[in-house]
Amino acid sequence: MSDFSSLTWDSIEGAYPSNGAELNFLIERCLSGDDAAYTILYERHAGLIYRLAYSLLQNRQDAEEVLQDSFEYAFRKLADFDEEKSAFTTWLYRITVSRCRNKRRRKWLPTMPLSFLAPYGVKDENARSPDELLEQTEIQRDVWDALGRLSPKLRETAVLRYYTGMQYKEIGAILNISPKTAESRMRLAHKKLREIIPLHKMDKPE
Amino acid sequence: MTHQEIHEQLPDYVLGLLTPDRANEVAQHIAGCTTCLRKVHDEREIGALVREALNTATRPDTAQLRQLMPPIPQKKHPRGTTANWTTRLAPALILLVVILGSLLMTAPESKRSMSIFFATTATATSTNTPTATVVQNSRGDDNITPAVTERFVSDLPAYESEPVVQVIAAPAPLHSPTPIAAVSSTTTN
Numbered sequence: 001m002s003d004f005s006s007l008t009w010d011s012i013e014g015a016y017p018s019n020g021a022e023l024n025f026l027i028e029r030c031l032s033g034d035d036a037a038y039t040i041l042y043e044r045h046a047g048l049i050y051r052l053a054y055s056l057l058q059n060r061q062d063a064e065e066v067l068q069d070s071f072e073y074a075f076r077k078l079a080d081f082d083e084e085k086s087a088f089t090t091w092l093y094r095i096t097v098s099r100c101r102n103k104r105r106r107k108w109l110p111t112m113p114l115s116f117l118a119p120y121g122v123k124d125e126n127a128r129s130p131d132e133l134l135e136q137t138e139i140q141r142d143v144w145d146a147l148g149r150l151s152p153k154l155r156e157t158a159v160l161r162y163y164t165g166m167q168y169k170e171i172g173a174i175l176n177i178s179p180k181t182a183e184s185r186m187r188l189a190h191k192k193l194r195e196i197i198p199l200h201k202m203d204k205p206e
Numbered sequence: 207m208t209h210q211e212i213h214e215q216l217p218d219y220v221l222g223l224l225t226p227d228r229a230n231e232v233a234q235h236i237a238g239c240t241t242c243l244r245k246v247h248d249e250r251e252i253g254a255l256v257r258e259a260l261n262t263a264t265r266p267d268t269a270q271l272r273q274l275m276p277p278i279p280q281k282k283h284p285r286g287t288t289a290n291w292t293t294r295l296a297p298a299l300i301l302l303v304v305i306l307g308s309l310l311m312t313a314p315e316s317k318r319s320m321s322i323f324f325a326t327t328a329t330a331t332s333t334n335t336p337t338a339t340v341v342q343n344s345r346g347d348d349n350i351t352p353a354v355t356e357r358f359v360s361d362l363p364a365y366e367s368e369p370v371v372q373v374i375a376a377p378a379p380l381h382s383p384t385p386i387a388a389v390s391s392t393t394t395n
Contacts, residue, residue: 038278046271054264063264064274072276136262143259161221162256168222181221190221193252 023088030078042071048089049096055099055159058148062107066099073099086173093174097156104152139197146196150189156184158189207231213242220249 029037049070054063073095074081081091136144147155160171161182168182175182207215212235218224219232236242 035278039275042275043272047266050266050271051260051264055260064270067271068274068276075276075279085238136259139255140259140262143255144263147256147259158256159260162253163260183211183221186221187223190217190249194217194249194258195253197255197319 026081027078027081027088030075038075038096045092046071049092051163052093052096052159053100055147055163056097056152056156057103058144062103066096066103069099078152089171093160094176097174099129100156101152143193143197145195146193149196150192154189155183156193158193161186207235209235209239209242212236212239214244216245217243217249220253221244 026037026041030041046067050063052069053066053070054060057063057066061157070092081088086094102182147158157171160166160174161166161168166174168186169181171186172179172182177185212232215224215228215232216236218227224232236246
């Protein structure tokens with residue numbers, strides 16, 4: 001059984017090939033009614049999708065909901081996946097980004113962080129636990145917050161580029177924008193992050 | 207390019223936004239320029255910090271992820287086929303057939319005095335076997351003259367659930383010139 005906790009995006013392609021004959025066989029088995037094949041397909045890609053959703057939405061519960069919605073849709077539309085048009089992970093990312101955008105639209109209301117109400121005893125269930133916060137260094141928390149301050153469009157591009165190293169043509173296909181637009185957004189996102197992340201803290205984390 | 211021009215293009219160089227020729231020119235300059243080398247290192251550091259922050263922050267709970275797997279769909283379509291549009295159109299087609307049938311059976315004026323009770327239920331099911339039943343009144347009248355005016359539900363939305371359409375003609379009193387009918391449409395989940 002695969003270990004989600006060991007997955008990192010930059011190693012996923014080597015550890016769990018998402019293309020090629022093996023993946024095609026897995027998809028054919030799913031479409032033939034093999035429930036175990038669905039489970040394998042999910043376990044190979046759930047970590048990727050969860051991480052992407054969490055990075056874009058910066059909310060654990062929302063990320064879990066998007067994960068479920070994305071795979072529910074992917075399972076239902078698996079017969080329509082065409083390997084000639086895109087890689088399987090690209091197809092999944094596109095579904096996930098779309099679900100993240102829907103989630104953001106539904107939540108577009110004037111809000112304030114629940115942390116503002118912490119002095120009054122109001123707890124944010126989605127806030128990180130002390131253990132989770134301890135796992136991050138101070139600079140990592142600063143970077144996480146800096147990403148949150150980017151607009152959704154810039155954050156999408158930055159996450160896909162920085163974390164997956166995708167080319168801009170593929171990023172454009174996922175985000176439904178032209179490669180040139182992806183490039184200009186990436187340029188802008190990088191510039192903003194450079195301004196937001198305190199320069200004096202830009203040392204290698206421990 | 208001058209040193210200053212190259213220095214300004216270093217972020218684009220790090221982000222892979224330069225053409226191959228321009229990127230080569232920058233790379234050659236960097237190899238001999240400490241200032242630009244330091245700048246490239248700082249620009250790359252942003253990406254490295256983002257990757258590490260996301261890697262740590264988004265680490266999933268394995269057990270939780272397993273619980274979040276959605277149900278496996280029961281319908282399996284061969285690869286390359288599209289969604290079953292015939293099922294979605296079936297209610298509209300059945301309604302059309304019923305209405306055309308009613309129009310064809312419209313009685314001449316001389317028979318309008320006969321009362322009828324005519325009910326049709328059209329149901330489209332997920333097994334793609336639409337069914338229709340016709341119920342006659344208990345008198346078992348021959349020469350049924352369904353003079354029905356319908357009010358259509360013009361748009362049958364393509365719900366994934368099965369729409370249920372009922373066409374009901376209220377019994378017309380004898381010698382009544384205009385029997386009244388109503389069409390209703392509901393959806394069931």
